[in-house]
Amino acid sequence: MYVPAHFVPDADAVRDLLADPGAADLVTVTPAGLLATFLPFVYDPDGGPHGALLGHLARNNEQWRQPVEGEALVIVRGPDAYVTPSWYASKAEHGRVVPTWNYVTAHVYGRLVVHDDPAWTEMVVRRLTELHEAGNDPAWSVDDAPAKFVAGQLRAIVGVEVVISRVEAKFKLSQNRPGPDIDGVIAGLEERGDTASAEAVRAARPR
16 A cells, blocks of 8 residues: 555554444455355454454355465555645645545455354454444343344354454545635534544644
8 A cells, every 4th residue: 555654544543443343345356257246244453463353244245265475465445535726725825735534544465264153253243243232222122032043144154254464544534725724624524523633633733
């Protein structure tokens, strides 16, 4: 990944992104060619020297059956947004401005491990559920569903784990703009209703 110095995040910011990754793209190179699946992951910081991402695939998904050539890649995304030059104070000063796109992303590389084990996949399903139900009241639990039904659902999925070897992250959040331009981007994003992107720009602002 091309990452100019302005857009290199610190380790804490990367850990925060991985701790709440939402869904991401799992990409593997296989004898059948490139395969990719969009799926939710949960981050396990103790899953190896650099942690691991845990998830599951449908049993009918061919990706887990194909041997992986080299490392697997998981593309994790945070907030992203179009940035209009109209938000920049410098537009009125000299007009030498162009549109851009702000975004947060991490390319997570590692060894793909398949867990064809209902106990392991149940653990992942429970962790994913607890992570994403945390803000709900009442929060749904796996135990709310009939045990026989849950067992059937678990037989239809296969667990996957990406044991992380390295992470390349880029937080492109207007850090290369003058302070008044950054103010304009934050205000513009908030007016648009994109509070997540506005907060990301605010958090990444050079100090």
